[in-house]
Amino acid sequence: MTLLEHVFFLLCVALAAGAQTLSGFAFGLLLLSLTSLLDIAPMQDVAIVISMMTLANFLTVFGWRWPDLDWKRLMPVLGSSLVGVTGGLWLLHTLSGSMNVLLRILLGLTIIVCAFILVHGGAMRKTVSGPGAFASAGLVSGVLSGLFSASGPPLVYLLYRQPLPLPTVRNFLVIALACNAFFRLVMVAGTGELTWGIMALSLEALPVVVGVTWLVRRYGMGRSVEAIRRLVCVLLVLSGLSLLVPGLATLVR
Secondary structure: OOHHHHHHHHHHHHHHHHHHHHHOOOHHHHHHHHHHHHOOOOHHHHHHHHHHHHHHHHHHHHOOOOOOOOHHHHHHHHHHHHHHHHHHHHHHHHHOHHHHHHHHHHHHHHHHHHHHHHHHOOOOOOOOOOHHHHHHHHHHHHHHHHHHOOOHHHHHHHHOOOOOOHHHHHHHHHHHHHHHHHHHHHHHHHOOOOOHHHHHHHHHHHHHHHHHHHHHHHHOOOOOHHHHHHHHHHHHHHHHHHHHHHHHHHHHO
16 A cells, blocks of 8 residues: 555544444444545455454453343344354455455445435334344344444344343444454454454554544534434445446446
8 A cells, every 4th residue: 555545544444433433333334435435455454454443442442341241132143143254254255356346336235225224223112122133133244244344234223223221232232243353353364364464554543543533522422413323324325326336337338
């Protein structure tokens, strides 16, 4: 990467971190879409950086102490996520290289669908969903983690509809996403893709994520949460379309 590409990469990280802090989601999807649009770094490398930032977020929130959790509901998510991450990584390797256009189309579609799901949400349930719902969300989350290191939307959609205390939901999300990131990093490291260059890129991004998160929490949290969510979703849709339309045009030619 050139110096200018590093500058653009850090600007993308700052924008994604700010959106994540204000809206509660979108870091992975937004960073991946922006870097893909600008052609700053390979999608596979950026996905690994996102996984590293997810683990850093976990350590920032909890340190080395795990909070009390409902393991009865967490275990189906983690078990199915492990299967999903494996399948998602296999699909990523299958579509990369000569089929990179299909990968960009798939990313664009994923971003658009996730944006619509997250902005519309769903009705609050009167009772907590059963293990099957948690396992299904974990599986889809794992696939998205394996493909794009963006495992949040399925779990966000499921958990924020549950009649559970908000701190419980947030803790569940942080730990589930961190476990997905850990699964992914272990598998990537096993294939030799976790290079020193990617580690350096992650260390480069870390202070930007921490700094922007602190600044936004300190000075930018007085805005309407719903308005911010919709603004972030509009940005996601536009970035998704900018990946999807050129990809489809390339296939049609």
